[in-house]
Amino acid sequence: MARAGRAERAERALEDRGVVVARAPAGEGLRAWLERVPADLVLVEARALAGRRGASLVDLRAAPEHPEVVVFVEAEDAEARARLLAQGAVAVVYHGVSDAALREALLAFVARRRDDLRRRVRARLDERRSGLDDFASESPAMIAFLDVVRRVVDAETSLLLLGETGVGKEHLARAIHEASGRRRGPFMAVNCAALSESLLESELFGHVAGAFTGAVRDRRGYFELADGGTLFLDEVGELPGHLQVKLLRALQERAVVPVGGERALEVDVRLMAATNRDLQVEVRQGRFRSDLFYRLAVVTLLVPPLRERRADVPRLVERYVEHYRRRLGKPVRGVRPDALDLLVRHDWPGNVRELINVIERAVLLATCDEVAPADLPVEVSGPRPAAPAPPPDDAALDGPWIRVRDAALRDLERRYFARLMTTSEGRVGAAARRAGLSPRSLFDALRRLGLRKEDFRRAADPGGPLP
Numbered sequence: 001m002a003r004a005g006r007a008e009r010a011e012r013a014l015e016d017r018g019v020v021v022a023r024a025p026a027g028e029g030l031r032a033w034l035e036r037v038p039a040d041l042v043l044v045e046a047r048a049l050a051g052r053r054g055a056s057l058v059d060l061r062a063a064p065e066h067p068e069v070v071v072f073v074e075a076e077d078a079e080a081r082a083r084l085l086a087q088g089a090v091a092v093v094y095h096g097v098s099d100a101a102l103r104e105a106l107l108a109f110v111a112r113r114r115d116d117l118r119r120r121v122r123a124r125l126d127e128r129r130s131g132l133d134d135f136a137s138e139s140p141a142m143i144a145f146l147d148v149v150r151r152v153v154d155a156e157t158s159l160l161l162l163g164e165t166g167v168g169k170e171h172l173a174r175a176i177h178e179a180s181g182r183r184r185g186p187f188m189a190v191n192c193a194a195l196s197e198s199l200l201e202s203e204l205f206g207h208v209a210g211a212f213t214g215a216v217r218d219r220r221g222y223f224e225l226a227d228g229g230t231l232f233l234d235e236v237g238e239l240p241g242h243l244q245v246k247l248l249r250a251l252q253e254r255a256v257v258p259v260g261g262e263r264a265l266e267v268d269v270r271l272m273a274a275t276n277r278d279l280q281v282e283v284r285q286g287r288f289r290s291d292l293f294y295r296l297a298v299v300t301l302l303v304p305p306l307r308e309r310r311a312d313v314p315r316l317v318e319r320y321v322e323h324y325r326r327r328l329g330k331p332v333r334g335v336r337p338d339a340l341d342l343l344v345r346h347d348w349p350g351n352v353r354e355l356i357n358v359i360e361r362a363v364l365l366a367t368c369d370e371v372a373p374a375d376l377p378v379e380v381s382g383p384r385p386a387a388p389a390p391p392p393d394d395a396a397l398d399g400p401w402i403r404v405r406d407a408a409l410r411d412l413e414r415r416y417f418a419r420l421m422t423t424s425e426g427r428v429g430a431a432a433r434r435a436g437l438s439p440r441s442l443f444d445a446l447r448r449l450g451l452r453k454e455d456f457r458r459a460a461d462p463g464g465p466l467p
Contacts, residue, residue, distance in 0.1 A: 317335055428442055
């Protein structure tokens with residue numbers, strides 16, 4: 001950002017290097033202006049620091065983006081330089097410096113600022129670093145898949161990651177980023193299905209102040225924040241049509257236009273996208289643009305589901321048992337062979353994410369130093385055996401047939417629904433499906449029998465999957 005006075009020299013030094021330069025209006029305080037306009041570098045005349053509202057170095061450095069401040073001075077003055085540096089200026093520049101020296105200094109400040117921004121983005125995300133070693137496998141399908149992945153790690157082409165929910169598409173994208181030449185840049189992940197259409201456009205491309213109600217200041221989008229790194233778009237098949245057009249233009253031109261803006265911002269981003277939809281079907285049915293599909297699917301990676309690589313289950317189980325043993329402070333050192341056999345034979349419709357949840361739950365519920373079959377949910381271990389029925393009471397058979405029959409039916413009904421709710425762990429929806437009833441009919445039966453679903457619930461699942 002440049003102030004009037006020597007602004008023209010700064011513009012010539014920076015604009016031809018892809019840096020956006022703007023001038024603060026003469027009638028507005030600098031600090032108030034910086035509340036609306038994000039700035040990485042502020043160039044200001046020394047005399048303006050004393051002559052304008054909100055223009056002290058402390059005020060400028062306290063702006064939302066905490067910009068660096070370069071101060072121009074009319075004459076060399078060692079005491080003035082020391083004072084300005086002590087107040088927070090990153091540099092003090094004499095007006096007599098040559099254009100070449102000025103350009104070199106300003107570009108160095110911009111480059112350093114970009115590096116600082118990337119480091120702050122990574123720290124803010126607090127991401128768990130991952131690598132392709134996390135996917136080490138004994139499964140032939142996964143070994144072949146990883147061979148393809150390693151061949152495209154250092155390519156700059158877009159990647160389309162396909163696979164069922166829970167197979168670890170975002171985790172794979174992070175691993176590819178960490179193994180690539182862009183590892184020092186940021187990794188930004190956006191779930192396109194989790195944001196409204198209007199918010200998604202602003203999140204991806206940024207917006208300028210006044211672009212819509214509530215846009216009180218300019219904001220960088222994920223494309224700009226991911227500059228020099230990788231942008232991962234999860235559930236890309238959920239993008240509405242007009243955002244598909246804007247994304248295609250961003251990929252073709254390597255530039256984005258913020259919402260409400262007029263000027264394109266150049267971005268250096270490798271794009272990875274993921275979906276569990278069949279995008280070719282979406283293209284044929286007119287819900288996804290064919291030109292965007294071909295731009296995204298330069299290389300398509302289909303992550304094998306966990307049921308097709310059961311040989312990996314023991315290694316994954318060992319890894320997550322150790323993780324949750326430490327995280328939950330439980331003295332669990334492993335899994336019993338009969339419990340591991342159940343885990344290997346399970347179909348894992350929720351893939352690795354389901355396995356992570358099952359292991360977290362099992363470690364939390366384990367009562368000894370090994371996970372046992374009883375610590376696993378019924379979906380994995382199968383229904384628990386029913387308690388043996390008590391021997392018949394001959395006295396209960398005395399009396400009229402209708403009374404004996406009705407009492408036996410009530411007892412059978414109560415035992416049936418109690419066992420049903422036990423095997424379903426108190427979940428009415430699952431119990432209703434097992435019984436072939438509607439949830440309302442099941443509720444009515446439970447109320448008539450004096451049964452409460454809460455009495456059949458085991459400890460709730462303790463949390464979601466690993467980030």
